[in-house]
Each structure stands twice: as C-alpha cells, then as structure tokens.
Amino acid sequence: MDGTVLSEDKLLDCSGMLCPLPIIKVSKEVKAMQLGQVLKMIATDPGSMADMEAWARQTGNELLDARQDGKTYTFFIRKKK
C-alpha cells in the first residue's frame, strides 16, 4: 500500500504495551465502531505484526495496511464484522 494515504475514523495508541494488550484493545475498539470504519493502531510490541495478521484472519476484519518504521508499527483495520 505504499504511497496510498489511508485515513482513519479512530486512532488507538498501544505504544509501550506488550502481548496481549494491543490485540485486546483493538478488539474492544473495533467492537464499538461502525461497519466499514477504519481504525489506525500504533504499537511498539515487536510481536504485533504477526498477531494483528492472525487477529484479522480470525475475526474476519480487514487489515488494510501494516507497516514498520523502526520500532513503531502502524496498522489500519477496516471493520467488516
């Protein structure tokens, strides 16, 4: 998704949190959102990349983008379920 600018409806900062907190916070946040809305999540947990992908597959929500910039990870999730 390089070069594409994604805009989010909600921002969730999970910096400084380790497993399973980012996943749990994302689940909670997504539950409260409307179908089709986009959540941007920022994390520093090095395990979040693999876990967010698995979370998206398991919950049926769409991981639009996942990128790493140094020690920071940014995810864009579209609520589909």
Next chain:
Amino acid sequence: MTDEQLEQRVNELFAQRMAQVEQEKTERPKRLALIASKGTLDWAYPPLILASTAGAMGWEVGIFFTFYGLPLLLKDLRTVVTPLGNPAMPMKMPFGPDGFQKVEWPIPTALQVIPGFNTMATSLMKQTFKNKGVATIGELRDMCVETDVKLIACQMTMEVFGFTKEQFIDDCTVGGAATFLEYASHADVQLFV
C-alpha cells in the same frame, strides 16, 4: 430404483450433509478449553493471556481452575513467585541503567531460602512486567470476565484445600472433571497449563 441410482443418490445426500457440517463449523465461534493448574505469578499468565485474547477475538472460552490454579479465582488475588526450584528464571533487575538491567545475577540457592526472598522476587517481577507494559494478572482476569470467559472452579480442589464459593469472584461457576470434559469435547483448542 436400481443399485446404480441408489448409490448416486446416497453420494449426493452425503455430499450435501458434509457441506452442511462444514458450513456449521465455520459459522459457530471457535472454542478454547484451558486447564489452569498453577497459581504462581509467572504461571498464572499463560492461561489468562490466551483466554483474554481468545475472548477478545470472539471465541468461546472456558478455563477449568484446578489444584494450585484454583487460588487465581480468589477475590483477594495474591500471586507470588519464587526463584527456588526455578533455575531457568532470569534474575535481572528492573531498574538502573540499561547495562545494569541486562546483568543476570547468579543468586545462590542458599540465599533464596531466606525469609522475605519470595516477597522481593515477586515485587521485582511485578515491576519488570509493569516496566515492559504487560498487564497484571488482575487486569487479565477482568478482561476474561468482560469477554464472558467461562471460569470453572474445581469442586474437588475446593473440598481438598478448604475453599468456599464465597471466596471466589462472582463470575465463576463450580464444576468437576465431567463438566470440563463435556465443554472441552466441543473445543477446537484444548490446553493444559
């Protein structure tokens, strides 16, 4: 109906039924069945992390708390950890400069039996978890309750160690081996911790 026709019809019906079973499988939520058999600060984490995560992902989750895992249901949660008999536990300090925090301290076993050592080890481990952004056991348990994780207290263990239902959080139920087995028999993932 000839034998050939009959066979064809049976095959058709079988394929239909199998597709239906597959459909039902993908429609129902996944289920996780856990046994938590240890109640120390370190070993309380794995089942509660898995349960709270699965719960957050919309799975059905049940944890059977048995033997030393049972105190994890106490209203007054007091998890401790001991380095004694835990030779693989990294002994590092959760404070001071980076280089200092990386030092592994070779604590002799004889020192680990001194009264107060467990209290110290427990507070160091709690501090390390806090510094690294790990949830507390109480927080994880609350998350389980929030996502409707089924918490089952082992009746037999309650009798053996003298616990009463009133000592446990309200959100748990009491059951035995058959209760857990019935629940686990419909689970996609079953783990003993």
